[in-house]
Amino acid sequence: MSYPSSLKYTKNHEWLLIEGNIGTVGITNFAQSELGDIVFIEIESVGKNIKQDEIFGTVEAVKTVSDLFSPVTGKVLEKNEELSTNPDLVNKDCYGKGWIIKISIDNPTEIDALLSSSQYEEIVAH
Amino acid sequence: MKEVPLSKIHQQKGARMIDFGGWYMPVSYTSIIEEHNCVRNHVGVFDVSHMGEFILKGPHALELIQRCTSNDASVLTPGKAQYSCFPNEKGGIVDDLIVYCLEKDVYMLVVNASNTEKDWNWLCKHNTMGVEMIDISEKTTLLAVQGPDALTVLQQLTEINLSSVSYYSFIKGTLAGIDNVLIAATGYTGEPGFEIFFDKIHSEKIWNAIFETGKKFDIKPIGLGARDSLRLEMGYCLYGKDIDDDTTPLEAGLGWITKFTKEFNSSNILLNQKSLGLKKKLVGFEMIDKGIPRSHYQIFDNNKRMIGNVTSGTHSPSLLKPIGMGYVTVENSKQENEIFISVRDKLLKAKIVKFPFYKKKV
Numbered sequence: 293m294s295y296p297s298s299l300k301y302t303k304n305h306e307w308l309l310i311e312g313n314i315g316t317v318g319i320t321n322f323a324q325s326e327l328g329d330i331v332f333i334e335i336e337s338v339g340k341n342i343k344q345d346e347i348f349g350t351v352e353a354v355k356t357v358s359d360l361f362s363p364v365t366g367k368v369l370e371k372n373e374e375l376s377t378n379p380d381l382v383n384k385d386c387y388g389k390g391w392i393i394k395i396s397i398d399n400p401t402e403i404d405a406l407l408s409s410s411q412y413e414e415i416v417a418h
Numbered sequence: 419m420k421e422v423p424l425s426k427i428h429q430q431k432g433a434r435m436i437d438f439g440g441w442y443m444p445v446s447y448t449s450i451i452e453e454h455n456c457v458r459n460h461v462g463v464f465d466v467s468h469m470g471e472f473i474l475k476g477p478h479a480l481e482l483i484q485r486c487t488s489n490d491a492s493v494l495t496p497g498k499a500q501y502s503c504f505p506n507e508k509g510g511i512v513d514d515l516i517v518y519c520l521e522k523d524v525y526m527l528v529v530n531a532s533n534t535e536k537d538w539n540w541l542c543k544h545n546t547m548g549v550e551m552i553d554i555s556e557k558t559t560l561l562a563v564q565g566p567d568a569l570t571v572l573q574q575l576t577e578i579n580l581s582s583v584s585y586y587s588f589i590k591g592t593l594a595g596i597d598n599v600l601i602a603a604t605g606y607t608g609e610p611g612f613e614i615f616f617d618k619i620h621s622e623k624i625w626n627a628i629f630e631t632g633k634k635f636d637i638k639p640i641g642l643g644a645r646d647s648l649r650l651e652m653g654y655c656l657y658g659k660d661i662d663d664d665t666t667p668l669e670a671g672l673g674w675i676t677k678f679t680k681e682f683n684s685s686n687i688l689l690n691q692k693s694l695g696l697k698k699k700l701v702g703f704e705m706i707d708k709g710i711p712r713s714h715y716q717i718f719d720n721n722k723r724m725i726g727n728v729t730s731g732t733h734s735p736s737l738l739k740p741i742g743m744g745y746v747t748v749e750n751s752k753q754e755n756e757i758f759i760s761v762r763d764k765l766l767k768a769k770i771v772k773f774p775f776y777k778k779k780v
Contacts (some may be wrong), residue, residue: 328446331710355665
């Protein structure tokens with residue numbers, strides 16, 4: 293399984309792409325594979341302020357449901373509207389078309405607490 | 419954890435294995451939706467060898483079965499099977515099962531894996547008439563071959579005319595060169611198909627033969643995940659979720675297997691419940707608002723009064739919408755009635771619909 297080294301990771305299996313003070317958030321290849329067929333994704337509204345580690349949405353798979361935890365504190369700037377009709381994009385392309393939200397990075401020091409791809413890989417290997 | 423004889427093969431096929439009531443079982447091989455659709459459109463094979471099988475023998479075998487089950491097994495003739503349940507001492511359900519009449523005075527009971535021991539003890543407790551009981555669960559492999567192409571695939575492996583085996587009938591014979599295979603036209607998917615029982619020493623041979631002949635029909639191994647979504651689309655009850663020790667067969671909509679023409683454990687309690695009227699009832703519902711119902715979510719009426727609980731729910735791969743089952747108060751159980759499911763503190767609208775959720779297109 294692949295975990296791009298350009299991304300940061302949470303122990304809850306989200307990834308964060310940092311571009312200046314904007315972050316893009318999705319779930320990892322490990323998470324989508326564990327969940328199986330994703331059929332519905334519920335995401336907080338654009339404009340909502342979320343703290344680091346707070347729930348910003350839920351992913352419903354056929355068999356199970358899992359919460360989404362924000363990697364950083366910030367405001368939801370955008371959500372991937374395509375997921376409302378094609379939630380399986382998260383299964384098919386979790387680091388690309390299956391991105392979930394864009395969030396402002398209000399406190400860049402929080403990024404230090406996130407995992408690198410090798411640290412994350414270590415976690416899911418066990 | 420206990421393993422089924424074909425456990426290694428499932429792992430080789432890339433199955434995700436889970437602990438299912440103490441059994442190491444395949445939940446999915448590729449994707450639940452893909453496997454589900456494979457059974458609805460082609461043919462799939464489930465290894466359900468974890469299920470329990472008991473043989474009951476002797477002149478009083480029928481008497482014991484009649485005492486312990488709610489359906490009327492006296493109508494069974496050799497080669498016929500019947501869905502039934504064991505009511506407990508308060509009218510709840512010890513387990514649901516299928517009773518197969520193998521020959522005069524010889525029956526096979528097929529029970530849920532996780533209840534095998536409980537059921538065995540329950541039968542022993544009521545076996546005051548000296549019925550010979552043999553637990554053959556350990557040495558039996560059970561494969562369910564289900565889907566519109568199931569018959570064509572299996573027909574190539576046997577001389578028996580399978581189209582003559584009607585629903586809930588069975589026949590014993592040779593399949594893939596193996597003798598003594600019990601081929602039953604039963605299943606848990608709503609599709610035509612067969613459940614085949616045989617000695618576990620032949621597991622690999624029969625599994626491979628089925629997959630070899632099934633190749634051109636796109637046959638696939640199917641995990642417990644799709645087994646659950648397939649049965650739920652049909653509104654079939656799953657023990658431990660939709661029925662248990664605290665629900666009666668009448669509440670669960672299993673009145674059709676509760677025959678008051680005979681006496682059985684708690685028949686008086688159930689008869690009493692029937693004449694007084696039910697308080698709660700198992701219903702099916704589809705979501706109107708977006709969200710997926712899950713077991714134990716609460717159900718409310720339009721005045722925000724709690725009226726029951728969800729017992730099973732999923733996104734239906736055939737209907738492409740979320741469906742669920744649950745108990746609600748009888749006043750709220752009418753079809754088309756609007757109910758609300760509490761999903762993560764939000765009340766989402768749903769409506770009660772008739773079983774089955776899924777009807778085969780003709």
